[in-house]
Amino acid sequence: MTLNATPKGERLHIALFGRRNAGKSSLINALTGQEVAIVSEVPGTTTDPVAKAMELLPLGPVMIIDTAGLDDVGPLGELRVQRSLAVLSKTDLALLVIDPVRGIGQCEQEVVKRAGEIGVPVVGVINKIDLYPEAASRPWQQELGIPFVAVSALLRWGIDRLKMALVRHVPKDWALPTIVGDLIQPGDVVVLVIPIDKAAPRGRLILPQQQVIRDVLEHDAVAVMVKERELKHALGALGVKPGLVVTDASAYLKAAADTPPDVPFTSFSILFARYKGDLLTLVEGAKAVKSLKPGDRVLIAEACTHHPIQDDIGRVKIPRWLRQTVGGDLLFDVISGSGPLPENLADYKLVVHCGACMLNRREMLYRLLQAREAGVPIVNYGVLMAYLHGVLKRALSPFPQALVVLEERVDMEDELALLRQGRQK
Ligand SMILES: Nc1nc2c(ncn2[C@@H]2O[C@H](COP(=O)(O)OP(=O)(O)OP(=O)(O)O)[C@@H](O)[C@H]2O)c(=O)[nH]1
Ligand SMILES: [Mg+2]
DSSP states (O other), X not given: OOGGGOOGGGSEEEEEEESTTSSHHHHHHHHHTSOOSOOOSSTTOXXXXXXXXXXXXXXXXXXXXXXXXXXXXXXXXXHHHHHHHHGGGGOSEEEEEEOTTTXXXXXXXXXXXXXXXXXXXXXXXXXXXXXXXXXXXXXXXXXXXXXXXXXXXXXTBSHHHHHHHHHHHSOTTOOOSOSSGGGOOTTOEEEEEOOOSTTSOTTSOOHHHHHHHHHHHHTTOEEEEEOGGGHHHHHHHHOSOOSEEEEOGGGHHHHHHHSOTTSOEEEHHHHHHHHHSOHHHHHHHHHGGGGOOTTOEEEEEESSOOOOOTTOIIIIIHHHHHHHHHTSOOEEEEEESSSOOOGGGGGOSEEEEOOXXXXXXXXXXXXXXXXXXXXXXXXXXXXXXXXXXXXXXXXTTTOHHHHHHHHHHHHHHHHHHHHHHHHHO
């Protein structure tokens, strides 16, 4: 099963409400970057709730529900309004789209009231800001008591800020439905490579390892755990081809070498890059290492405030590997703790984030969007380590979309190299 096959009930349901012609359908197209909803200047174009399953970056698999205008009239119109409002009961996050000329009225108050009664968060969207730029500074928030973002669905302006607001207001407990469940079949053997070295805590497994084991069991598969030294032996002794091998990032090289090429292979940190954030953005971030130059500033962002150990991954190993790769010195700043990334983000050429086991998906996505707004590539420890060790392509084998992102780079760089060669001749 791929991400696109995420069961309907497990997707984040985002529904758009508003009066006719407010631009609900246009906004769906702007959010997804595709022409998925029919738009026209005739009020009442959308007549029934239309649900579409899609991948909305960086949120992941979502169900977007377009609805008919809330100011429709006549017996049929009233029926449509009731149908639109009924969508609220299956909504995780509501967008209330407002045409600034028509402003806030009974329809808008009704949506906010009903959503409030059943605990659905609502984000207000002031649309058509290209026509009425002055509307952006009106105190909408005070009028309706919900957060507001001003956009132009037509010009696709303000859409990233709207996505940040979505991430901020998704329900706190929202997470992707599964860590590995969509990558395996019931009965599959999943081999987990867990080094027991001095970085491993005494007497227990760390949280991401526990969570993967739990997810494998929940999906009726078989979890087998080995240290990196025993992997080869375990694979030989199994008698069946494993459905997946998952390694700790510190054993990338050995585990990749000992896993047959036809066995899907990845790491705990890549699984969590997807579960806790957006794998594609982080793979994109790994590409930026190639453009780093001596003297560039790199931000190391850790979510927890652990006591750094002697050979600390974020403070010692990654800076060392990056300096070696760049062939010169780099300036590193380290921040730790949760909350937004620092305001001077644009000063950095790369953000290297920890695995985020102490952050929830919402917090991590918010940070990814912050980096995107500042135009700074962002990668995490595990994806970066795979890249620096030359095993990222192998470790992305279960994720075709991420492979495309990685390969794009290779293709483009090959072409650029050819161009340069051509010029030199
Ligand atoms: N100038 C401008 N026009 C917009 C914007 N967004 C939508 N429109 C226009 O407004 C009209 C209505 O847009 P729709 O997206 O169909 O609106 P809707 O809310 O889905 O309307 P119904 O389906 O009828 O309820 C179309 O002519 C759009 O091109 C915008 O940001 N700026
Ligand atoms: Mg519509």
